[in-house]
Amino acid sequence: MDLKQIMSFGRLGVDVIISSSIEENPACVHGPSILFERFQEGGQSRRFYACSACRDRRDCSFFHWAHIKMHKNKKEIWQRLIRESQPSVSHQQLYNRLEVVRGMSPGKRHYCTSCCCLLTNDEDKSKHNEDCSFITPVTDIHLSHPSTVLPPKESSKYEAQYLFAEGSVCVLVDMLVQLGITRTLCVGAPRIHEAITPPQYHSNNTSSSTSNTSSSTSNTSSSNTSSSTSPHATMDSLMLDIDNRYCSFFSPDEFIRYNMFNHHFFDGDEAKQTYLNFIGQQDAKLAVVCDPPFGGRMELLAHNLNRIQEDWRNTQDLDNTHILPMLFIFPYFMEQQVLSSLPTFTMLDYQVDYDNHPLYSSGPKGMKNGSAVRVFTNQPASKFVLPESEGYRFCPLCRRWVAINNTHCDKCNGCMAKDGRTYKHCDQCDKCVKPSWIHCNTCTRCQPPDHTCHPLLHHSSTQPPTCNKCGATGHKRSLCHKRMKTTIPLEQKKKKKKKDNYPQSLEEERKRNLSILEELT
Numbered sequence: 039m040d041l042k043q044i045m046s047f048g049r050l051g052v053d054v055i056i057s058s059s060i061e062e063n064p065a066c067v068h069g070p071s072i073l074f075e076r077f078q079e080g081g082q083s084r085r086f087y088a089c090s091a092c093r094d095r096r097d098c099s100f101f102h103w104a105h106i107k108m109h110k111n112k113k114e115i116w117q118r119l120i121r122e123s124q125p126s127v128s129h130q131q132l133y134n135r136l137e138v139v140r141g142m143s144p145g146k147r148h149y150c151t152s153c154c155c156l157l158t159n160d161e162d163k164s165k166h167n168e169d170c171s172f173i174t175p176v177t178d179i180h181l182s183h184p185s186t187v188l189p190p191k192e193s194s195k196y197e198a199q200y201l202f203a204e205g206s207v208c209v210l211v212d213m214l215v216q217l218g219i220t221r222t223l224c225v226g227a228p229r230i231h232e233a234i235t236p237p238q239y240h241s242n243n244t245s246s247s248t249s250n251t252s253s254s255t256s257n258t259s260s261s262n263t264s265s266s267t268s269p270h271a272t273m274d275s276l277m278l279d280i281d282n283r284y285c286s287f288f289s290p291d292e293f294i295r296y297n298m299f300n301h302h303f304f305d306g307d308e309a310k311q312t313y314l315n316f317i318g319q320q321d322a323k324l325a326v327v328c329d330p331p332f333g334g335r336m337e338l339l340a341h342n343l344n345r346i347q348e349d350w351r352n353t354q355d356l357d358n359t360h361i362l363p364m365l366f367i368f369p370y371f372m373e374q375q376v377l378s379s380l381p382t383f384t385m386l387d388y389q390v391d392y393d394n395h396p397l398y399s400s401g402p403k404g405m406k407n408g409s410a411v412r413v414f415t416n417q418p419a420s421k422f423v424l425p426e427s428e429g430y431r432f433c434p435l436c437r438r439w440v441a442i443n444n445t446h447c448d449k450c451n452g453c454m455a456k457d458g459r460t461y462k463h464c465d466q467c468d469k470c471v472k473p474s475w476i477h478c479n480t481c482t483r484c485q486p487p488d489h490t491c492h493p494l495l496h497h498s499s500t501q502p503p504t505c506n507k508c509g510a511t512g513h514k515r516s517l518c519h520k521r522m523k524t525t526i527p528l529e530q531k532k533k534k535k536k537k538d539n540y541p542q543s544l545e546e547e548r549k550r551n552l553s554i555l556e557e558l559t
Contacts, residue, residue, distance in 0.1 A: 052076050054337045055085065060300060063087060064108060066100035066116060067123040068280075069302025072338065073104060090300040091280065093333060127155070129285045129295075129305060136287065140181065147176035151189060154283045183232045184287040190394050191281065202229045202329070203391040205428070210327065210365065210390075213413070213422055214273065217363055219325040223317060223346070224277040225298050227329040227367070228284065234275035235292060276316045280304075298330060299338045301345050317346070318353030325363040332369060339366075340379030366414040370456045376414050386413045387441045388424050389458065407458035 055073040063070040064087050071087040078084075085104035092098035100116065102108055125132075138158040139147050148157040152170040166172075173187055180187040185201050202210065207229050214222055224231040277288065278296035282304075285293065294313055295304040303309040317324055326346060330339050347362040354360075366383065368376055373385055390411040415422075419438035424430035429442045436446065436453050444455040447463050447470050454470035455461040461470040464484050466477050471484040478484070480491040505511070505518045 054335055056337060056341050064100075064102055064116070065120065066098055067120050068092065068098060069297050069300045069304070071100055071102070072300065072335075090302075090338065091297050093335075125282065125285075129290050129293075132156075132285045133287075133289050136181065139176070144175035144177045147174060149173045149176050149180075149187065149286075154286065156286050181287060182235075183229075184284060185228045185232060188283055200392040201394055202227070203393050206391045207233050209388060209425060209428075210413070213365060214325055214327070216422060217323070217325060217417060219323050219363065220273055221316065221319060221322045221324045222273060222275045223313075223324065223326045224275055224279075225296075225326060225328040225330070225343075225346075226277075226279055227327045228277060228279065228281075230327050230329075231275045231277040231288075231293075234273050235288070274316075274322075276313065278313070298328070298342055299334060301342045314349060314353055317350045320354070323363075324350060325365065327365045327367075329367040332372070336372070336375045336379050340376075343380070361416055364416050367411060368414060369410045370412045371410060373412075373414075373456070380414070380416070382416045383414045384416075384419055385456075386415060386419055386422060386424070387430065387439065387444060387453075388413050388422075389441070410457065 053075045055075055057073065060070050060072070063073060065071060066089050068089055068091040070090065072090045073085055073087055075083050075085045087100070087102045087104060088095070089098040089100045095101070102112070132155060135156045135158055139156045142158075149155070150157060150166055150170050150172055153166060156176070157172075176187065190201060210230055211233050222230065222234055224234075275292070277284065277293045278298065279293070280295060280297055282295050285295070287293075290305075290309070291312060294309045296302065296309075296313075297304070303313065326343065328339070328343060343364060343366070347364075350356075350362050351358070351360060361382075364383075366376070366380070367390055370385060376385075377383060389409040390413065391409050392411070419436075422439060423432075424439035430439050431442050432438075433440050433444075433446055433453050435451075438453075440453040441455065441458055443458060443460045444453040445460050446453050447461070449463050449465075449468075450470050457472065459473055462473050463470050464475075464477055467484050474486065475484040476487055478489070478491060481489070485491075505513050510518075
């Protein structure tokens with residue numbers, strides 16, 4: 039049986055294997071890789087390392103079987119690629135350009151979207167490649183709120199940049215104010231960081247409209263974002279994000295390039311120390327706001343949020359009873375996954391809107407019942423007052439603010455709706471369900487009217503999990519004590535001895551890895 043047949047037969051999914059020594063894993067350009075385990079029917083499984091940040095392997099093709107020692111050729115290829123991925127200009131040097139650009143009029147300011155840098159007055163655009171794209175003019179608002187001018191990256195599996203609408207920015211910042219927060223660590227969430235960071239560039243030039251040269255990329259969101267957001271002088275912010283473009287607009291004390299899926303700091307120990315100094319500030323009340331790509335692995339996000347909390351406790355010399363306040367932004371339909379990884383969290387009813395998301399926004403192009411994105415928090419829901427003007431009300435029985443259509447159910451003893459509609463109670467299921475659903479006796483649960491019955495696939499949520507490795511109940515496969523070690527076919531062992539079986543170039547390595555990963559995923 040060849041590799042393609044092995045990987046496609048009886049596949050049961052992939053689990054993340056998280057260890058305390060992730061820094062020792064093989065590295066790609068995005069930092070230490072992650073150990074995954076692919077399960078097969080019959081109790082077999084096989085482990086491999088792959089990129090932590092990129093689920094689409096065309097973005098990063100790193101792959102290595104866990105049981106095989108990495109050959110020196112492969113090590114050298116990836117070490118060279120990591121070196122080549124390092125920026126030729128430091129963060130501080132990029133930020134220093136801002137000091138020069140700040141003194142120029144908006145019409146003379148240029149930003150190269152290809153090279154990801156601001157151009158000073160002395161620089162000639164002719165020095166850039168003819169394929170480079172330029173944005174001009176660059177207003178003072180653009181300098182203080184770069185998300186209004188930078189073209190968003192929209193890969194949901196890597197570094198998605200769906201930007202909060204101005205109304206949601208105000209509500210989220212107000213949530214921090216209600217908690218009495220004085221310092222905010224923004225893991226992603228650039229518009230929260232921009233709203234908190236004191237503006238330094240406001241002048242009469244802010245009314246200039248954005249117009250690009252023939253080779254530039256337009257951004258229409260600048261006119262309706264953040265210009266009316268009041269700065270919070272009593273609050274400081276540090277942003278951690280993988281997007282290096284923010285280096286041109288925020289100092290190394292305000293922005294650190296960071297991978298939220300493996301807790302990797304791209305600028306090394308100096309950047310990590312800046313982060314530790316920020317969260318370790320005495321007499322400050324810290325909170326974390328995390329707005330991750332929705333296609334990312336929840337297990338990794340939760341693990342690294344917990345690492346941030348542990349770092350905070352260590353720098354503050356606190357014990358495990360102290361909780362770091364967090365706001366975690368994620369779709370409501372991922373609630374089960376969120377609460378499975380972050381069991382102390384609860385979901386608020388507030389619907390988070392985005393400026394540039396095709397569905398999660400207000401208006402005719404948005405979802406019928408409003409945005410599906412919610413705020414999950416480890417703070418009591420009673421601490422947050424939601425805007426009554428946007429359709430929220432206080433439920434005295436639940437002692438929290440809920441959506442106006444989320445009516446209280448006496449049988450469930452709570453306001454149970456999730457998607458913005460009024461749910462109905464099903465006595466047979468003993469819970470509230472979506473109003474359009476009907477109870478199916480074959481499936482023994484409520485389902486959409488046009489569903490296809492699969493009675494064997496539906497189990498009560500109260501039943502214990504069943505292990506698909508040993509067949510026993512009460513545990514999942516990742517905790518199975520009968521987990522079998524992977525056996526490697528003899529013919530594969532023989533191939534391993536061939537001298538020409540190792541990649542000789544990056545292109546050969548990439549093609550080989552993509553071929554294997556296509557079968558794994």
